[in-house]
Amino acid sequence: MRLFSYLSVCLTVLAMLAGCSDDSERGSKQVTCPPGQTLNPIFNTCHANSGGGNLDTGGGSDVDQDTSTGPGPDTGGGQPDTGHQIPPDTGEACEANARHCESDSMAAVCVDGSYVKSTCPQGYLCRRGHCEATGCLANAVRCTSNTQYQVCLASGEFGEATTCADGKACVAGQCVGGCSVNLKEKSNLGCDYISLRHDIVNPPFGGAFVHSVVVSNPGNAAANLVVTSPELPNLSFPNTRVEPLSSLVLDFPNTIPVNTAGVSRRIFRIASDQPVIATQFAPLNNPGALKESSDATLLLPVNALGSKYITLGWRGLSPRGGYVDIVAASPGTTNVTVSSPIKLNGGAAGSVAAGGTTVFTIHANQVLHLVEDQGFGASQPSRDVSGIIVEGTQPIAVYTGATLVNIPDGPDALAAGDHIEQQMFPTNTWGTTYLAVPFKSRAAADFSIFRVLAMEDATTVNFNPAVTNNTSSTVLNRGQYFEFRSALAVEVTADKPIQLGQFMIGGEINPSPGDGDPAFVLPAAIEQFRDDYVFLVPAGYRRNFVTIVAPSAEQVVLNGSTVDASQFQSFGSGAWKYAIMPITAGIHTASSSKPFSVLLHGYDSYISYAFVGGIILPE
Structure with missing residues (x-):
């Protein structure tokens, strides 16, 4: 694995900890990067060589997270840079990308063969080895019933429930109008x-x-x-x-x-x-x-x-x-x-x-x-x-x-x-x-x-x-x-x-x-x-x-x-x-x-x- 600068590794691990995935998650098969790009071993994606600067985490789209946790947009991935520093690793041998929660506010992830720990930023809790937002992301939509939905406000809280128009049902945060349109979500x-x-x-x-x-x-x-x-x-x-x-x-x-x-x-x-x-x-x-x-x-x-x-x-x-x-x-x-x-x-x-x-x-x-x-x-x-x-x-x-x-x-x-x-x-x-x-x-x-x-x-x-x-x-x-x-x-x-x-x-x-x-x-x-x-x-x-x-x-x-x-x-x-x-x-x-x-x-x-x-x- 190629090594990034200390700051790059810090940001990489924090970005990964903010994702949404499972305990004891193992690394996926690595890809081969083209010349001029470097493999991010946590996301398993390629990025332009940063020369020691901040690693671009790519927002929420690159985060290694569950393919779907249910209807509505994912409110747990792609968190902003917190500036937190990662303490030295624990020295405990581990498999790449394995992760767990040390406590509600402390996450641990395996990087380069050893666990490193990070304190979750304010507004986040450790869940399944990741720092997850306790609120919601602005403009995220969720169904609150079969016919109503809520939109996340800038404050990080969901607003009042809105009722779908007549003849429509709320599915995956969308009001679906009958069977004349394609259902965007596959479900029962x-x-x-x-x-x-x-x-x-x-x-x-x-x-x-x-x-x-x-x-x-x-x-x-x-x-x-x-x-x-x-x-x-x-x-x-x-x-x-x-x-x-x-x-x-x-x-x-x-x-x-x-x-x-x-x-x-x-x-x-x-x-x-x-x-x-x-x-x-x-x-x-x-x-x-x-x-x-x-x-x-x-x-x-x-x-x-x-x-x-x-x-x-x-x-x-x-x-x-x-x-x-x-x-x-x-x-x-x-x-x-x-x-x-x-x-x-x-x-x-x-x-x-x-x-x-x-x-x-x-x-x-x-x-x-x-x-x-x-x-x-x-x-x-x-x-x-x-x-x-x-x-x-x-x-x-x-x-x-x-x-x-x-x-x-x-x-x-x-x-x-x-x-x-x-x-x-x-x-x-x-x-x-x-x-x-x-x-x-x-x-x-x-x-x-x-x-x-x-x-x-x-x-x-x-x-x-x-x-x-x-x-x-x-x-x-x-x-x-x-x-x-x-x-x-x-x-x-x-x-x-x-x-x-x-x-x-x-x-x-x-x-x-x-x-x-x-x-x-x-x-x-x-x-x-x-x-x-x-x-x-x-x-x-x-x-x-x-x-x-x-x-x-x-x-x-x-x-x-x-x-x-x-x-x-x-x-x-x-x-x-x-x-x-x-x-x-x-x-x-x-x-x-x-x-x-x-x-x-x-x-x-x-x-x-x-x-x-x-x-x-x-x-």
Whole structure:
């Protein structure tokens, strides 16, 4: 690494400390600078040689920060030169660019192999190893509700809330006017969704179930829906109008389940003239005794879909294993390349050998149903569909699931099963920090199972606190996952993008047998957090809970009331807190001044559900 003058290093470190990133963040791959320019090892960018003068930090745009911390402009990056001097380094060996907080007012960053410390300037606090502004940047805009926004004043405080014009909703600090304009932000808010009736275990445990999609309208103008299916040309619904700040339940027929390997047109499309939110339930409400099978998934709008995915799932039970459903969302022909560690059966469309790659061709509104095909029986147990790489020549929707699972499986399997289903997130939207908070405990022996999936080779993943077998760090290659069990909240960080999956274990938990069953959800990375949510809690479940994870210093408003600080617990590095609270069935709202997460889950007799309340999908 080339050395700058002492003043240049001071300004460089202060600029980096003012950014917004994660604890224990590691350096990215270095670039090669052209002649006459010098590499800034902190920002990993090139600058003109300064000859010992002040280093140009480039304002906020060059700061190594999270790709997105939620809707609205970033108020934490690119701070002015404070003139503070950096004391001598501590001499503690460290990895380049690693950072942490010594205290609320002191940040430490690794420069040239040793930690150096700096006192945060007035108006800043150390958060996740960076000095972050306690106020806001002038002219920054944030949504305070689904229909209101605030603008930051020159004083560093947000002004009075302003209401969007009729027919518009506030998204990422902008008043969005219906679906006639492109949504600038990719999130779970959109105008076009794809729904499938995924494969569920045969009767009596689910064969006759309908699946439902709850469409919520966060705006102040009514949304009109058009629901179609290429397989059911006469499909109709008695009501397709969603009033402002309300939800509508669409119950779909169970006549076209996607349960046969191959290509079909067994999908549903939900189009809206206003931005809406869609959550799929299978089924929506508790179906009752001897019919216990349910799960839920947040649906992604078509504008938020990607072309590259790596799947995560769980092992299905014989005689039917896990599956992957791939839908062509764009007009024309889409070629889909599938590389799988296990054998997959695609019926007449072809198959994928274990460790092999196959290219499939599907057309608009067709679904390719690939089924795990390892063979069954005591000597050939089924395998889950995790680590399958799926790439399309156009945007595609990808879902995984299993008709029936026991979680956990193997020698400690619990005798209570359920189906699972989940829509996958494109790999270009994954994050590097996840906050793994277990589901509400049902008994002293209860725990959640988490899987961390890697997008790239040589991905280092850190756990705070340490997890299974006292593991505090592990290294994964592309498509590999690390599984751990925990009854405690864990901060999970990585030096490259990862995906976190969370699994609810079966209901045979002493001393509370029969309460809940397996469920599967993809918690949001902190880069995917929103600052406002609208969600529906299904009816008929004996116990429903909301899990809220927020920055440690922030307040969260739930249904118009601030959540009491006593509800929260700190964990990990101390930068985050979580609360798990009972919640009633019906429509709810949540908001905060900074991005946070909402996850819903519920239990009843051998039945359960789990889904995230919303998500931002940064690229």
